[in-house]
Amino acid sequence: MTPTLQMLALVVWANGVPVLARLLLGHRLAHPLDGGRTFRDGRPWLGSSKTWRGLGAALLTTPWLAVLLGLPWLFGLIAALGAMSGDLLASFIKRRLGRQPSEPALFLDEIPEALIPAILLMTALDLSASGVVIVVIAFALIDLLLTPFSARLRRMIKSIRGWS
Template identity: 50%
Template structure:
């Protein structure tokens, strides 16, 4: 039986979604595992003329490196090359950094939640980049982004309940 997800076999969107969850979840777990070890802000603590940091202290070199490594490894059993996993993680992290940059410009504190702004760039960029390779339609991409928003909100609460996240969304 071939299950359809917005016009495509479930396999491609589901794989993309799993890799997005890995890319975005591993930095949270890394923070709990490593604590302050390797906790270097990606922006080096740079404060812009508006008085706010470029990205903020929650965007760390450790988080990006863990995301790249974990997603590259997670890609292998899903039939992707490790470099595809690393690229998905890189694009997800770039989307996350763009969100953080905008939130800092709006005066929002680090780790605050902005529904949509926190999820759309980090799920949309990788999905668009892999559209052709995975044969994703516009509906598939919309479905992946929507599912990612729901999963992130749900997993955030679960990870908070397990004390792996400092606060829920």
């Protein structure tokens, strides 16, 4: 597998596993990272959809994926930290713009989550600049395709389990 595909797999997993954890666990362990605190503008720092459960899922499982891909576990941890940092940065910016948690923001939801980890691992994986661009574009396309599917799946699971 090429470094570009390895990086893409790490980014997709690190960003997707919090969603998977939410689908599997519902509201269990869904404590907001910001503790419900607000910024000086009166809006939440991050919002209720950024949870310790999602962060933990990414940080604990992405290193295992790295090992399965033949990479050091530390690369998976770095990818997860980068992806989650990008996700949190995007959420912080979205709250400042008055967007609600989980409300889509084209490119803001995709670029930081893929770009930050790709840059962090660029040298270690011997990724070229074009490889980084490919990872970001491919992740954005995958995210744009899978987000509506995961939203429908979440609604279906909620109706089956009676979650609110």
